[in-house]
Amino acid sequence: MRCTSGPDARTAAWFKASANKAQLSTHIITVKPEGEEHAHCIRSGFGINQQRGAYGSIDYLDGSYVKDSQGNVYLYNPIMLFPTYSYLKLEPFNGDTLVCRTPQPIANIYGTVCYATRLKAQISDGGLAYVPDGATQPNLDIKFVLRGDSLYQVPDDYITFPGTTVQVPSVLLGVTDATGMWLAMGEANTALRPCPYTPTMLPAGVKSEPFNLYSLDSDNDTVRYTTEVAIDGNDVYMTNPYSPDTLQWIHGTLSGGKATFLPQYIGVDKRSNLHLSFLPATYTTQTSPDGTIIYNYVKAPTLTFDYDAQARTLATDPQARVAFLINAGLDEVNAIMGYRNPSLTIFPVQAATPADPKIVQLQAYDEDMGMGFLSVDFYPIDTQNRPLPYTRLFYNIYLDDQLLTVGPPYYNNVSTPFTNIASNYADNEYFFTQQEIHNVYLTRPFEKVGVQVLFKYNDQWYKSNLVSQTVEGTGVNELAHDAGEPVRQEWYDLSGRRIARPSQGLYLKVSRYADGSVKTEKVMLR
Numbered sequence: 001m002r003c004t005s006g007p008d009a010r011t012a013a014w015f016k017a018s019a020n021k022a023q024l025s026t027h028i029i030t031v032k033p034e035g036e037e038h039a040h041c042i043r044s045g046f047g048i049n050q051q052r053g054a055y056g057s058i059d060y061l062d063g064s065y066v067k068d069s070q071g072n073v074y075l076y077n078p079i080m081l082f083p084t085y086s087y088l089k090l091e092p093f094n095g096d097t098l099v100c101r102t103p104q105p106i107a108n109i110y111g112t113v114c115y116a117t118r119l120k121a122q123i124s125d126g127g128l129a130y131v132p133d134g135a136t137q138p139n140l141d142i143k144f145v146l147r148g149d150s151l152y153q154v155p156d157d158y159i160t161f162p163g164t165t166v167q168v169p170s171v172l173l174g175v176t177d178a179t180g181m182w183l184a185m186g187e188a189n190t191a192l193r194p195c196p197y198t199p200t201m202l203p204a205g206v207k208s209e210p211f212n213l214y215s216l217d218s219d220n221d222t223v224r225y226t227t228e229v230a231i232d233g234n235d236v237y238m239t240n241p242y243s244p245d246t247l248q249w250i251h252g253t254l255s256g257g258k259a260t261f262l263p264q265y266i267g268v269d270k271r272s273n274l275h276l277s278f279l280p281a282t283y284t285t286q287t288s289p290d291g292t293i294i295y296n297y298v299k300a301p302t303l304t305f306d307y308d309a310q311a312r313t314l315a316t317d318p319q320a321r322v323a324f325l326i327n328a329g330l331d332e333v334n335a336i337m338g339y340r341n342p343s344l345t346i347f348p349v350q351a352a353t354p355a356d357p358k359i360v361q362l363q364a365y366d367e368d369m370g371m372g373f374l375s376v377d378f379y380p381i382d383t384q385n386r387p388l389p390y391t392r393l394f395y396n397i398y399l400d401d402q403l404l405t406v407g408p409p410y411y412n413n414v415s416t417p418f419t420n421i422a423s424n425y426a427d428n429e430y431f432f433t434q435q436e437i438h439n440v441y442l443t444r445p446f447e448k449v450g451v452q453v454l455f456k457y458n459d460q461w462y463k464s465n466l467v468s469q470t471v472e473g474t475g476v477n478e479l480a481h482d483a484g485e486p487v488r489q490e491w492y493d494l495s496g497r498r499i500a501r502p503s504q505g506l507y508l509k510v511s512r513y514a515d516g517s518v519k520t521e522k523v524m525l526r
Contacts, residue, residue, distance in 0.1 A: 024103065024105075024115075024178060025104070025105055026105050026108075026113045027105060028084075028086050028105045028106060028107065028108060028113070029074065029086055029087040029088075029089065030085065030086050030087075030412070032066060032074075032076075032087070033066050033068055033072075033074045033087065034066075034068060034069075035066045035067050035068035035069065035072075035074075036066065036067045036068075037064065037065075037066045038064060038065050038066070038067070038149055038151075038192070038194070039064040040062055040063075040064065040195055040268055040275075041062075041063040041064060041065070041149075041151075041192035041193060041194060041195060042059070042060055042061075042062075042063070042192070042193050042194075042195050042275055042329075043060075043061040043062065043063030043080060043190070043191070043192045044057070044058060044059040044060070044061070044190075044191050045057070045058060045080060045153070045187050045188060045189050045190040045191060046058070046168075046169050046187065046188040046189050047079070047080045047081040047186075047187050048081065048168075048172070048184065048185060048186050048187075049081035049082055049184070049185045050184035050185070051184065051185070052081065054081055055168075058080060058081075059328070059329060059334075060274050060275045060328040060329040060334070061080050061273055061274060061275075062268045062273050062274065062275060063075075063076070063077070063080075063192040064076045064192075065151055065192060066087070067146070070092070071091075071092040072089060072090065072091055072092065073089075073090040073098055073144070073146055073151065074087040074088065074089055074090070075087065075088045075090060075151070075190075075192075078106055078116050078173065078187070079106070079116065079173065079175055079185055079186060079187050080187055080190070081185065081187070082107075082175055082185045083273070083428070083429065084106045084107040084114075085412065085413055085429065086106045086107060088100060088104055088106060088116055089101075089104065090144050093143065096145055096146055096147050097143055097144070097145055097154075098143070098144040098145070098146060099141050099142070099143055099144075100116075100118075100141065100142040100143075100144060100173070101140070101141060102115070102116055102117045102118045102140045102141070102142065102173070103115035103116065103117040103140070103176065103180075104116050104117075106175070107175075110368050110369060111368065112177065113177075113178060114175050114176070114177060114183065115175070115176050115177070115178065116173055116174070116175065116176075117132060117140065117173070117174055117175075117176040117180060118132070118133055118139070118140045118141065118142050118171065118172075118173060118174075119131055119132060119133060119171070119172045119173075119174040119176070119182055119186065120132075120133040120170060120171055120172075121159055121168060121169070121170050121171070121172070123159075123161065123162060128161060128168060129182060130172045130174045130182045130186060131180070131182065132176075132180045133171065142154075142171070142173055144190075149193075149194045150191070150192065150193045150194070151190075151191070151192045152189075152190065152191035152192065152193075153173075153188070153189055153190045153191065155189045156169055156170050156171040156188065156189065157169075157170045158170065169188035169189060171188060172186040172187070172188050173186055173187050173188065173190075174186035195275060197265035197275075197330075198265070199248060199249070199265060199266060199267035200237070200248075200249040200250065200251045200264065200266075201249065202230060202237055202247075202249050203232060203235075206230050206232045206237070207230060208228040208229060208230035208237065208239070209228065209229060209230070209346065209347070210226060210227070210228055210346075210347035210349060210389035210391050210392060211226075211227050211228065211229040211238075211344045211345060211346055211347050212224050212225075212226065212344065212345045212346075212347050213225040213226070213227045213241050213339065213342060213343075213344055214342065214343045214344075214345070215323075215339040215340050215341060215342045215343075216340040216341050218293055218295075225241045225339075226241070226347065226380075226389045226390040226391050227239045227240075227241045227344070227391065228247065228391050229314075229344060231254070233254075234253055234254045234255065235251065235252075235253060235254070236251070236252045236253070236254055236259050236307075236314075237249045237250065237251055237252075238250045238252070238261075238344070239391065240266050240267075240269075240276065240278070240326060241326075241337075241339065242269065242276070242326040242336060242337045243269045243270070243271065243276070243326075243424075247391075248266045248267045248269075248276070249266075250264065250266060250278045251264065252305075254307060257306060257307055257308075258304050258305065258306065258307060259304065259305040259306075259307045259314050260302050260303070260304045260305075261278065261280060261302065261303045261304075261305075261324070262280070262301070262302055263277065263278065263279050263280060263299070263301075263330055264277060264278050264330075265277050265278075265330060266278055266326070269336075270425075270426060270427045270428070271426045271427070271428055272328075272336060272428075273428070274328045274336065275328065275329060276326055276327065276328065276336065277326075277327045277328075277329060277330045278324060278325070278326065278327070279299055279300075279324065279325040279327040279330070279333065279335075280299070280300040280301065280302050280303035280322070280323075280324055280325075281297040281298060281299055281300050281303075281322070281323045281324065281325050281333065281335075281338070282297070282298050282300050282320075282321055282322055282323070283295050283296060283297050283298070283321050283322075283323050283338070283340060284296045284298075284321070295338060295340070297323065297325060297333050297335055297338060298333070299332070299333055300322070303316070303322060303323075303324050304316070305342075305343075305344070311345075312345070312346045313343065313344065313345050313346075314343065314344040315343040315344075316341055316342055316343060318341050320341075321340075321341070322340075322341065322342075323338050323339055323340040323341070323342070324338075324339050324342060325337070325338050325339075326338075326339075347389050349388070349389060349392070349457060350457070351457050351458070351460070351462060352382035352383070352384070352386065352388065352455060352457070352462060353382055353383045353455070353462050353463070353464065354378070354380075354381070354382055354383070354388060354393065354453040354454065354455045354462065354463070354464045355378065355379065355381050355382060355383055355385075355453070355464060356378075356453070356464045356465045356467055357376050357377065357378035357395065357451045357452070357453050357464065357467050358376065358377045358378065358467070359374070359375070359376050359449065359451060359467060359469045360375040360376060360377050360437065361373065361374070361375040362374055362375075362449055362469050362471060364471045365442065365444070365445040365446060370443065371430075371441040371442060371443050372441070372442040372445075372446065372471075373439070373440070373441055373442065374397070374439070374440045374441075374442055374449055374451075375437060375438070375439050375440075376395070376437075376438050376440070376451050377436055377437050377438070378393075378395065378423075378436060378438070378451075378453050378464075379436050380393055380423070380436070382455070383464075388455055390423050390424055392455055392456045392457065393422075393423035393453065393454070393455055393456075394420040394421055394422055394423060394453070394454040394455075394456065395420075395421050395423065395438070395451060395452065395453050395454065396419060396420065396421070396451070396452045396454065397421070397440065397442075397449065397450070397451055398448075398449065398450035398451075398452070398466065398468070399442065399444065399446040399448070399449060400446050400447055400448050401448070401450070403419050404419065404442075405417050405418070405419050406418050406419070406421060406431075410443040410444050411430055411443065413427060413429055413430075414427075420454060423438075429441075430443065446471070447470060447471055448468055448469070448470045448471070449468065449469055449471075450466045450467065450468035450469075451466070451467050451468075452464055452465070452466045452467070486511035489509060489510065489511050490509075490510040491509055491510075
């Protein structure tokens with residue numbers, strides 16, 4: 001299936017004329033409206049984001065909305081595969097039916113306002129496009145229903161893409177520019193329902209210890225992860241190793257030298273924005289024609305470890321082909337991560353000073369992007385090259401010698417501000433991790449950045465040296481003049497994230513030249 005991004009000239013001219021006549025709004029609702037918030041709903045629907053190469057039905061996403069005293073409903077992040085961290089307004093219409101008047105502004109990317117607009121499918125020899133539906137306001141409306149605590153879009157039909165079995169929605173709440181041009185992103189048949197599950201909490205007063213978690217990788221080599229384990233009588237608790245910064249707990253029971261874990265809900269993962277569960281599983285393997293090993297998981301009723309209280313180990317039979325999955329939802333296998341033939345051993349720790357971090361890249365604050373960029377590398381070892389557990393490592397960032405607080409007004413996606421950033425903290429908006437590399441978007445101007453690593457042991461903090469670097473050279477907002485061909489080009493998507501291979505849509509292209517100058521352009525790829 002190939003997507004094309006744009007209405008024809010006649011439709012675009014109508015949309016632009018209608019927008020001018022209606023004085024198309026540029027006010028984006030980024031502050032949470034007053035009212036009753038329904039947070040951490042289970043969200044499902046059909047999503048398209050061609051920049052990510054993603055389309056299709058999605059379930060178990062984290063969703064939220066706010067209902068005010070006038071009956072208006074505000075849907076947060078209206079396009080699930082394109083987080084805008086803004087609200088879409090739905091107005092009372094008739095009974096429990098709401099109406100979403102489009103186009104509504106939902107994002108301002110590098111000075112370009114993007115809109116949520118009702119679009120209809122248009123299939124041609126060039127591929128699939130979505131275009132504004134008709135020439136009247138009712139044809140730009142999308143209906144929703146709020147019934148109890150469940151919010152859902154009045155469903156539209158699906159159509160089959162010619163020559164394939166791929167089905168796409170006939171109507172899309174799409175992302176457009178002010179002319180009505182579709183930017184190859186959108187959502188259809190959205191539904192939010194209350195989450196019926198409650199995550200496990202570690203009982204008050206119970207302390208955990210770092211453990212090594214070993215499992216097999218795709219080459220059947222043993223790899224090590226860090227988790228936290230707590231034992232309280234006949235109860236055993238383990239943190240979710242996929243999201244160690246959140247300390248989501250997985251509960252099991254001890255009996256007769258066995259530790260048994262049942263399928264259970266874990267909570268919301270900040271990286272994937274998904275409701276995650278722990279699923280015991282068995283697995284089989286098969287080899288694809290290109291030699292790739294494929295692991296097929298089947299949900300199991302339990303996962304049982306052999307528990308050695310004296311050695312403080314939990315082990316599974318290496319011949320049993322068992323695993324546990326960090327899974328999207330509880331209903332069926334949708335593995336985010338699989339841990340095959342897992343075993344756990346105590347992680348020996350002691351008071352230690354963490355090794356110094358290394359600033360890999362520092363990019364000056366750019367006014368157009370509204371951010372700068374920091375990439376820092378720190379390996380989980382101390383100054384004597386001994387390993388440290390990731391679960392006890394944190395770092396601080398200093399901007400111009402001032403300790404950075406992650407929270408409003410510079411990081412509005414955080415409700416409880418903090419300064420100690422967990423080593424694996426990631427929110428897929430400003431913070432990204434890739435093994436030992438930590439990438440951070442800095443949202444206010446600065447001239448100097450400092451980074452310090454912290455290790456927590458017995459409620460004491462041990463700190464590395466503060467490693468600092470001053471911004472040098474030019475920022476990405478400076479233009480190159482007669483500098484010849486660029487030596488390097490970088491592309492950024494509508495969320496400000498670097499893209500390796502841009503496709504269709506609106507991007508920021510950053511060209512870097514041999515003389516150190518930089519040129520920034522907004523580019524629409526069609």
